[in-house]
Amino acid sequence: MALNRRLIVVSNRVPPGSSFESQGRGEASVGGLVTAVRAAMEQSGGLWFGWSGRSTRRRVTTGPTVRLYGRIQLATMDLSDDEVSLFYLGFSNRTLWPLLHSFPTRVVIRHDTYRAYRRINQRFAQALMPFLRPDDIVWVQDFHLFHLGYELRRLGWQGKLGFFLHVPFPPAEIFSILPWASDTLSSLLQYDLVGLHDDRYVHNLVDTLNFKLGGEFDGENYRYRDDTARLGAFPIGIDPNSFKPREEGHAHTLENELGLADNPDRKLILGVDRLDYTKGIPHRLRIFERLLERHPTLGSKLLYVQISSPSRTRVPEYVQEKDQVERLVGQINGRFSEAGWVPIRYLYRSYAQSELAGFYHDADVCLVTPLRDGMNLVAKEFVAAQDTDSPGVLVLSSFTGAASTMKDAVIVNPYDIEGTAEATYRALRMPATERRRRNRSLLSVVERHSSQNWSDSFCAALQEL
């Protein structure tokens, strides 16, 4: 879509400058938000504003650093160590993240982290303001910056202002745990357009707005006092072409990576996740364990490769999760390994998109079983990477945003270990005709809801308001 205005994207995380220099080749992925926004920015050009990822011991007094990469101007700010620990590690990752993913018992409520979060939203707005021209479209990304729109309006910004939430929006009772729920919702209404992945999240947001503020929703616009925001579902996606199998074959294969002899009888199960408790990796390991218990004949024919990319490694809950996952891998491998066969290969590292494409292609089953996930792009990447003649099978948690459109996946409830183990067994034995039918249908969903489509439809809706 041709935007007739300059696009300004603001997100906490931005791609590292080095990834523009290498044109993204060989760079480990930094998550769905950055990948999808980057595709949009490369097409339309514009300004991308965010945190540099660097922190300094002293309070930051310098302004943003600006660099030009082709048509993208990248403006980044440093944060101080204290700000990173209160705003990013604290309020964003220990309060909002578990809250929005409906893990109420993990929510940490601290007034000092909330104050720091508000200060950073304010600082981002102050630093961004001088860059803005009246005709720009400003598109704010994700939960780190809920209040940025409010701060921009306070500073006098009257132009278009959109917001997209990359994670789920929880039910009203859960969101109300936040002592600052009403302020956060009022700030959301300062945006002209608020996008979520899925109608279920829009429904939760409307319900929460009704419960906490008491405005009115006409099916599209939410009105409360003098504020009106359009709310809508814009499911994020991937660029399917960057995962499609190559005619010359993939440079990276699981066989190469794991040093396995190519064995046509072997069945490969793959899991790819950031190491995050929302992904339910311990549940998945138990599912695999149950599969081995119930179907011992699968035995040495079966290999489960779990790729876990390091994430938020300074947040205590993530340290605990890593320990738990490693303990379980050790226990299951200790219990089932035989001479020449270790059932789980656990890889704690990040891979580039091109490497993952090869791994997905090799897998017979991909287990995408988060306990809660805004969308989940691994599900889409796996589908795009399949050989259409002999595709692998996607086993997908019903608690992902992806499950509402990817209905031809094998949909599971990951809390039900027994049931998911059986569903995985059926996926491993699924006849080729059935695998092809499901893959065709899933691929059409992935192509229809691409990253391109996501940004085009959001920007078009914002531009038209």
Ligand code: F6P
């Ligand atoms: O909000 C979701 C998300 O931004 C994903 O796009 C990404 O996978 C992840 O969170 C990255 O988190 P962080 O920026 O904390 O590393």
